[in-house]
Amino acid sequence: MKSDKKPDVCVVGLGYIGLPTAAVVARAGCRVRGVDVSCEVVDTINRGEIHIEEVDLDGLVHAVVARGLLAASTQVDPADVFVIAVPTPFDRNHAPDLTYVMEAGRAVAAVLKPGDVVILESTSPVGTTEQLRDLMAGLRPDLRFPGLVDETPDISLAYCPERVLPGRILEELTNNDRSIGGITPRCARRALAFYKLFVRGACVTTDSRSAEMTKLVENAYRDVNIAFANELSIISDRMGLDVWEVIRLANRHPRVNILSPGPGVGGHCIAVDPWFIVHGAPEETPLIRTARGVNDSKIHHVIARADALIAAHPEARVACLGLAFKANIDDFRESPARLVASTLSRRHPDRIRIVEPFITELPLEYRDTSVELIDVDTALESCDLFIVLVDHDVFRSIPLSERAHKIVYDTRGIWPDQPKGAAADAPRLQAVG
Helix, strand or coil, X not given: CCCCCCCCEEEECCXXXXXXXXXXXXXXXXXXXXXXCCHHHHHHHHCCXXXXXXXXXXXXXXXXXXXXXXXXXXXXXXXXXXXXXXXXXXXXXXXXXXXXXXXXXXXXXXXXXXXXXXXXXXXXCCCHHHHHHHHHHHHXXXXXXXXXXXXXXXXEEEECCCCCCCCCHHHHHHHCCEEEEECCHHHHHHHHHHHCCCCCCCEEEEEHHHHHHHHHHHHHHHHHHHHHHHHHHHHHHHHCCCHHHHHHHHCCCCCCCCCCCCCCCCCCCCCXXXXXXXXXXXXXXXXXXXXXXXXXXXXXXXXXXXXXXXXXXXXXXXXXXXXCCCCCCCCXXXXXXXXXXXXXXXXXXXXXXXXXXXXXXXXHHHCCCCCEECCHXXXXXXXXXXXXXXXXXXXXXXXXXXXXXXXXXXXXXXCCCCCCCCCCCCCECHHHC
């Protein structure tokens, strides 16, 4: 990385993390080339537009593209710093699939030159950064790679995971602390110099394996705590209790902070990352594995309860509120709401309507079905039974006067004032959430 000017940067992967990262780096004055396999994504960005929903991202992308600081391509070009931010899914056996990471590594290896820095940001199993190093070293025997030579290496490799909240990504990319793990301390220092260009939070250096594990631990911690809340909701359902009231009272204890239950756990992080730890240490992870099972089973619990409620009211028209994996975003990755709604739609195709304010058309699973995408007002006018799956602000804003006589199954606890027996056949089922 050149010391006399800001580095040229290549961000590989322009999804929910890659595009905001590319835009923030460009805002800091670096020339950024964003790379994606989708021609549609590339063309959209080069017009100064965006293909994902994120607060303030549209204005930022438009500005940095207009200034010539951000351009998108399907090809990796030479740069000083390469940031890999591609997906890391798992297979049917919950084993991590590093195909996209390694494909990105091959593309980057082809254009490497002495002095370059390669940073992996994709959530990855422990040891992935070293695997990426080994792949690149095999492809570029003309270059010296860290940890494989005694002399000063030509290339620096590091791992630095994001820890951002959808809906606040731009703010948190800038202000959150970062854990920067180098294959060697020198690699960590060179990556640190890059992140200090645009990160105001503390940048803490460590080794690559510790940084990889840190990211997995953060999300496994959240998953375990959500599992406790979801298990409480199932227990409360069995006992006829209002889980939201139980949690509210329990959290008055000064050392208790129970999270909110929901229809399951979604997103590409919390629903996926714990499996990477389980895969790496299958005999030592009974708690993490069980938490994953609890959160996955909660989805089926919600489906069963909703299905029974729909069957009990055969004339009711049903509105499923939300498909995203969390509030106020358009991200459906691993979304429990999406699975619940699609399952109910298959079982009751003529009765289900979908309300999702962050999309203009339904996902592919609804193609060739009679299921309609409607807005909130239409749902209030035409539907009798509401299944709340996502806590979008627009749903929270519906006053009691507009829903008092609806049949409600609230899996998110957004309507604590929904009365029991508001309608003759409309029991308050929020405690099932």
